[in-house]
Amino acid sequence: MRRITIDPITRLEGHGKIEIFLNEKGEVENALLQVPELRGFEKFCEGRKAEDMPQLTSRICGVCPVAHHMAATKALDACFGIKPTPLAKKLRELLYCGYIIYDHILHFYFLGGPDLLVGFQAEREKRNIFGIIEKVGKELGLEVIKHRAYGQLITEILGGKATHPVCGIPGGVTKGISEEEKKRIEDMLLSCKDFASKTLEIFHNLVLSNPEYVRIFKNENFSLDLYNMGLVDENNQLNFYDGEVRVTTPEGKEFIKFAPQDYLNHIQEAVVEWSYVKIPFLKEVGFKGLVPGKESGLYRVGPLARINVSEGIATQEANKEYERLLSFYGKKPITNVFAYHWARLIELLYACERGLELIREEGITGSDLRNLPASGGLGKPKEGVGIVEAARGTLIHHYKLDEKALIKEVNLIVATTNNKGAINLSIQQGAREYIKRDEITENSLNLIEIFFRCYDPCFACASHSFASPSLTFAIYDAQRNLIASLP
Amino acid sequence: MAKLKFAFYWAASCGGCEIAVLDINEKILDVIALADIVFWPVALDVKYKDVENFPQGFIDVTFFNGSVRNSEQEHLAKVLREKSKILIAFGSCAHKGCIPGLANLFSREEILERIYKNTPSTNNPKGILPKTEFENLTLPEFYEQVFPLDKVVPVDYYLPGCPPPTNLIIEAVEKIAQGKLPEKGSVLAPVKALCEDCARNPKEAKKMPDIKRMIEISPDPKKCFLEEGVICLGPVTRSGCQTRCINANWPCTGCLGPTPEVFDQGAKAISAIASILALDKEKSLPEEELDRMIEKISDPVGTFYMYSLPSSLIPKRRRR
Numbered sequence: 001m002r003r004i005t006i007d008p009i010t011r012l013e014g015h016g017k018i019e020i021f022l023n024e025k026g027e028v029e030n031a032l033l034q035v036p037e038l039r040g041f042e043k044f045c046e047g048r049k050a051e052d053m054p055q056l057t058s059r060i061c062g063v064c065p066v067a068h069h070m071a072a073t074k075a076l077d078a079c080f081g082i083k084p085t086p087l088a089k090k091l092r093e094l095l096y097c098g099y100i101i102y103d104h105i106l107h108f109y110f111l112g113g114p115d116l117l118v119g120f121q122a123e124r125e126k127r128n129i130f131g132i133i134e135k136v137g138k139e140l141g142l143e144v145i146k147h148r149a150y151g152q153l154i155t156e157i158l159g160g161k162a163t164h165p166v167c168g169i170p171g172g173v174t175k176g177i178s179e180e181e182k183k184r185i186e187d188m189l190l191s192c193k194d195f196a197s198k199t200l201e202i203f204h205n206l207v208l209s210n211p212e213y214v215r216i217f218k219n220e221n222f223s224l225d226l227y228n229m230g231l232v233d234e235n236n237q238l239n240f241y242d243g244e245v246r247v248t249t250p251e252g253k254e255f256i257k258f259a260p261q262d263y264l265n266h267i268q269e270a271v272v273e274w275s276y277v278k279i280p281f282l283k284e285v286g287f288k289g290l291v292p293g294k295e296s297g298l299y300r301v302g303p304l305a306r307i308n309v310s311e312g313i314a315t316q317e318a319n320k321e322y323e324r325l326l327s328f329y330g331k332k333p334i335t336n337v338f339a340y341h342w343a344r345l346i347e348l349l350y351a352c353e354r355g356l357e358l359i360r361e362e363g364i365t366g367s368d369l370r371n372l373p374a375s376g377g378l379g380k381p382k383e384g385v386g387i388v389e390a391a392r393g394t395l396i397h398h399y400k401l402d403e404k405a406l407i408k409e410v411n412l413i414v415a416t417t418n419n420k421g422a423i424n425l426s427i428q429q430g431a432r433e434y435i436k437r438d439e440i441t442e443n444s445l446n447l448i449e450i451f452f453r454c455y456d457p458c459f460a461c462a463s464h465s466f467a468s469p470s471l472t473f474a475i476y477d478a479q480r481n482l483i484a485s486l487p
Numbered sequence: 488m489a490k491l492k493f494a495f496y497w498a499a500s501c502g503g504c505e506i507a508v509l510d511i512n513e514k515i516l517d518v519i520a521l522a523d524i525v526f527w528p529v530a531l532d533v534k535y536k537d538v539e540n541f542p543q544g545f546i547d548v549t550f551f552n553g554s555v556r557n558s559e560q561e562h563l564a565k566v567l568r569e570k571s572k573i574l575i576a577f578g579s580c581a582h583k584g585c586i587p588g589l590a591n592l593f594s595r596e597e598i599l600e601r602i603y604k605n606t607p608s609t610n611n612p613k614g615i616l617p618k619t620e621f622e623n624l625t626l627p628e629f630y631e632q633v634f635p636l637d638k639v640v641p642v643d644y645y646l647p648g649c650p651p652p653t654n655l656i657i658e659a660v661e662k663i664a665q666g667k668l669p670e671k672g673s674v675l676a677p678v679k680a681l682c683e684d685c686a687r688n689p690k691e692a693k694k695m696p697d698i699k700r701m702i703e704i705s706p707d708p709k710k711c712f713l714e715e716g717v718i719c720l721g722p723v724t725r726s727g728c729q730t731r732c733i734n735a736n737w738p739c740t741g742c743l744g745p746t747p748e749v750f751d752q753g754a755k756a757i758s759a760i761a762s763i764l765a766l767d768k769e770k771s772l773p774e775e776e777l778d779r780m781i782e783k784i785s786d787p788v789g790t791f792y793m794y795s796l797p798s799s800l801i802p803k804r805r806r807r
Contacts, residue, residue, distance in 0.1 A: 003623070010532045013502045015559075019624055036559055036627045038617075039499060040598035042606055044590040048789040051702040055740065056793075059586040062503020062650060080702075106509070110530055124532040130519070142513060149512045160735025162510070163503040163650050167735055169701065174736040268610040271603045273621040276629075278602075278609065287610070370705055398607070405702060406786060411606045446532065460502045 002026070004435070006445050009452060011111045011128070013063045014416075014459025018448065020431045031431040033424050033452065035277040035459045042410045050076055050381060050405040054168040057397065060414065061461040063106070065164045066099035066155060067390035067415070068461075070241065071397040073168030078261065078384025079401050080170045080373045087366050088172035090358050093241040094185070095158040095165065096388070097355035100240060101192050102151025102162075103391040104348040108199060108341070109144045112453035116207050116341060120216075124446055136202070147195040150188040154355070157181050172370030179365050186359045193317075193352035200321060200345050207341075208328070216338055217328075221433055222451075223335040224425055225250040225292050227282060227299035229418065230306035231389045232257075238310040238350060240389040246309040247282065250294050252333045256284070260387040263396055267413060277459070279420045280413055290424050298421035301393025302455055303343035308333040313346070315353035321346045337426045340454040381405045390415040392456050414461045426451045491522035491547040491663070494538075495577075496567055497529070498560035499587055499633065500553030504578040505529045507650035508550070511657055521664050522547070535563070541570045548663055550577040550646070554584050554797065555634040559627035568640040573668075575659070575675075579649035579742050581636040582674075583752075584797025586649070588633040589789060591796050591803040595631045635798045645674040649742035649794060652728045676727040680746050681739050684726045687711045694766040698783035701737070712738040713763065718790055723755045742794050751800045753791035760784075 002022035009016045015037050023029040041060055048056060054072040058065035070092060077084060084092065107113065110129045118131040126134070133141035152162040159165025160175060167173040177185070207213045216222065232246045233239040245263070247255045258266055269278035270287045281287040281297030288296045299305070313319040325342055326332060334343075358364070373381075381401040388395050393415035400409040416423075430451035434444045497505060509515065518524075525546060526533045549571040555561050568574055579585040590598060603609065603616050619628050636642050646659055659675045662668050669675075682688045689711050699716035706712060712719035712733075719738035725746050732739060745752035765772060765780060784790065792799055 007535055008528050010528045010534070011530065013505075013529065032624065034624065034626060037499065037557060038598075038602070038629055039556065039587045040590045040593070040602065041587075043593050043598040043601040044587075047592070047786055048589075049700065049702075049786050051700060052740075052786075052789065052793075056586055056589075056789075059501050059503070059649070062501040062506050065501070065503065106506075110509075128531050145512050145515070148509065152506075152510060156731075160737060161731050163506050165735075166732045166737035174701075174705075175734075264607055267608055269606075269608050271609065271611040271615050271617070273615055273618045274624040274626070276617050276626060280608075283610075372705065373702065404785060405700075411608055413608060449532075458502070460500070 004440060004445065006449065009449050011114070011449070011453060012457050012459065013061070013111075014457070014461065016452070016457070016459045018427060020435065020448070022435070026436075028428065028431040028435055031424070031428040031448075032274060033420075033427055034275045037459070038276040042412055045407050045410045048407050050079065050399070050401050050407060051169060053399065053407065055164060055166060057412070058164045060412075061458055062163050063458055064099070064103060064390045064392065064415070064461060066096060066159065067388055067395050068397070069159070069165050069168050070096060071386040071388045071395045073170065074386030074388065075384045075397040075399050076170035076386070078386060079381045079399055080384075081382070082171040082371050082373055084172045085368045085371055087176070087363060087368050088370060090361055090364060091158055091173050091176065091369075092168070094355055094358040095155055095167070096241050097189075097351045097358065098151050098154030098158065100151075100347060100351035100391055101355070102148050102155065104344050104351070105144065105148045105151060105199075107344060107391070107456040108348075109148075112341060112456055115450045115453060116213070117202070120447060120450065121443070124442070127446075143195060143198075147192050150192050154185050154188055157185060169370060171372060174369070176367055176369050177365055182359060182365050186356065189352055189355045189359060193349070193356065196345070196349040196352050197317070200349065203342065203345055217336055219336065222337050222426070222429055224300070224337065224422060224429075225294070225335060226296070226422055227255060227285070228305040228308040228333055229299045229301050229394055230309040231387065231394065232310055233314070235314070236309075236311040237314045238306055238347070240351070245387060245394060247299065248309050248333065250333070252308065255282075260385040260396070263385060263387070263398070263413070267396075269413065269417070275420075277417055277420050280418050281421070290421055290428075292425055298425070299418065300422045301415060301418040302340060303347050304334060304340045305393065306389060307343045307346065313350055315350050315357070318346050318350035318353055321349060337429075337451060337454045340456070344456070390461070392416050392458055392461070393418050416455070416457045416459060416461050419455050419457065423452050423455050423457055426454065492525045492545065493518070493522040494526040494546045494549040494567065494571065495524065495529075496526065496549060496551050496563060498551065498553030498563065498581070498636075499556035500578065500580045502529070503650040504552035504580075507578070507653060507656060510653045514657055514660075518660060521660070538570065539566055543569055544572050546571040548573045548575060550575050551636055552577040552581050554580040554588060555630075555636065555639045556587070557627040557629050561639055564636060564639045573643045574640065575644045575646055576636040576642045577646045578651050579647060579744065579794045582645045582647050582798075583744050583795040584633050584635045584802070585742075585794045588635075588795075588797035589793070591632045592788065593804070595629060599629070632803045633797045638797075643671050644668065647674055647676050647725060647743045648728060654729070655727050674725070674744070674747070676725050676743060678747050679726050681721040681724045681726045681728070681730065681743070685711075685721055685730050685733055687733065689714065693763055695760065695763045696765065698764070698780055700785065706736060708736050718760060718784070720752070720756050720791075722759045723749055723752055740793050744795060752795045753788075753799055756791045757787070
């Protein structure tokens with residue numbers, strides 16, 4: 001058996017490594033994505049003060065700190081049995097829109113997007129943000145930088161800091177906004193909305209108008225029949241901040257819908273010897289290994305899964321684009337991995353539109369920022385679950401507190417962890433497509449990386465248990481001798 | 488002038504330091520005018536093998552973020568040290584160990600057991616753990632403790648913060664461009680304490696009436712946190728962050744690390760709090776009452792060493 005190693009995989013958040021095994025005929029027999037790190041948040045958060053959790057856990061990921069900050073804050077709301085004030089809830093969701101804006105822009109222009117915009121066949125030296133600027137011009141490059149920064153700035157105004165905000169507290173937020181800040185945020189959101197539309201236009205012109213890409217976007221070999229999971233609001237529409245978790249079957253029917261506190265009835269995680277990241281699966285279906293299909297408990301999360309579990313999008317322009325996506329595929333669920341990119345841009349537009357709705361709400365500059373725990377003291381904290389949709393998928397924080405409101409137990413199931421099985425299967429598909437006997441080139445290995453990038457994986461998050469950002473590819477022969485590797 | 492060569496690398500970190508680099512926004516174009524980026528896994532497809540093939544001293548400046556948590560990170564730290572003329576510990580993890588360094592309160596086994604066997608969502612009937620070698624697949628070795636970068640290789644400069652404030656990053660790059668870096672070993676941040684920048688600072692030695700937690704009170708945004716009874720690490724922490732947390736009505740938790748005269752940030756914070764707690768009532772309060780007040784400091788390690796445990800006087804929990 002031959003074996004190929006790619007190490008580290010690049011243009012992603014966190015560390016990862018890919019191992020590909022070929023059989024005697026030189027065909028791909030297996031491909032595995034390994035995450036070579038762990039940090040151990042679930043253990044070392046024990047004993048910490050409850051109110052520090054939104055900040056401690058934001059250090060799981062500096063790319064999606066807001067998602068961890070909010071999942072933690074919502075878990076604490078539940079632990080203390082207090083709801084945020086209506087104003088605090090709006091400000092939290094608005095902060096969340098800023099985060100989705102910067103994170104999705106980051107992925108499309110810096111991480112995954114260069115594969116599409118600069119091109120699959122471009123040299124690796126060009127497939128990056130600088131290559132994009134070269135291709136589409138410095139002017140657009142500056143627009144990218146400006147609007148990613150706007151997303152960060154909106155987050156900073158509302159959260160104190162953009163990376164690792166400090167505003168989340170059970171029952172509310174520590175900080176409101178002034179009239180002047182409201183105006184700034186509104187102006188930035190308007191500009192971001194135009195930029196999101198322009199980005200979709202670029203996507204249509206450079207990608208969807210190119211027959212070669214259309215073939216890839218419709219290639220059945222890049223399709224996965226898996227369950228889909230994501231938060232939805234009471235109308236089963238896309239929501240990042242709040243709602244219930246909806247799971248649909250590979251045929252697109254509702255399989256289950258559950259409230260955050262019930263997640264343990266529906267999700268479990270398998271441990272494998274070869275990776276520090278566990279593999280979550282649907283408890284009702286069971287873990288059957290790395291296989292797709294209805295009998296397999298593996299599921300997908302993230303932009304495409306959210307589109308699949310949602311029945312439409314609540315804002316007008318994003319919903320129009322959603323309809324275009326549906327008519328391109330002509331069916332739902334959408335299963336081709338490359339559709340993740342399109343779904344992500346639809347969400348970018350939604351976050352801008354939703355942010356504009358929120359900033360224009362009456363009383364958004366008000367001061368009713370927080371409900372204090374009962375009797376002004378610590379109350380009797382118990383146990384709580386907080387779920388939000390991180391940019392990369394469903395994020396679950398679950399805490400148990402002691403009588404002094406110190407952390408007794410923590411359980412975390414993080415967005416990219418949920419996708420561990422799906423990413424692995426997509427890499428196998430990519431390896432089968434692009435690795436042909438005796439023809440292993442650097443570019444064919446880079447093409448395999450394109451598959452995991454669709455998911456915008458964040459192994460910093462996934463390795464909250466472990467920690468180190470890099471991925472490797474290695475190729476071994478039938479006797480498991482190393483024959484090629486990247487780097 | 489020939490262009491410089493920069494490298495950015497992350498070890499055990501969250502990625503926030505990479506975002507901080509992007510947060511210098513259009514100034515990133517100045518960086519590119521000044522230097523070629525020869526290694527940056529988050530943005531460029533350069534692999535480990537490429538770096539290992541660089542000649543010694545090939546890189547002018549490496550910005551290394553994250554702490555050293557496993558054998559792969561230790562290896563890369565050594566490779567990058569050898570290939571770099573200047574190595575900068577970038578961000579709180581590389582500087583002091585940071586929040587993931589709180590893992591030093593537990594053993595490797597306790598962490599692995601919790602994560603792979605005892606969390607409620609884990610289904611692991613065979614009790615398996617990830618292995619460094621499994622059917623020819625390898626994983627780096629997860630170390631017993633977290634190390635800041637300078638415990639593994641010599642470090643030339645430190646850029647503190649979680650993540651480093653963009654103003655400090657821009658200043659550091661400007662100093663590199665002008666060849667005006669200070670003495671080796673320096674922390675590239677102001678020397679004064681955060682209190683001196685704080686708009687809530689009453690400028691007088693404060694007294695702390697009691698110990699309160701943020702969960703219990705909504706502090707007055709104009710008053711000093713310490714005077715409200717909330718622990719704030721402003722007196723022992725470097726300035727340079729523009730008091731952003733404090734402006735959002737959250738006390739300083741110390742991410743920029745200690746001021747230059749302080750060796751152990753947590754110990755100094757404890758001594759600072761002890762000297763002002765119930766200052767006016769010290770003579771009248773019975774001993775038990777003072778003890779009760781001290782008892783109200785919940786989770787002292789997590790509070791005073793949130794960012795600095797792996798570089799403190801006692802970097803790891805001692806075991807009998």
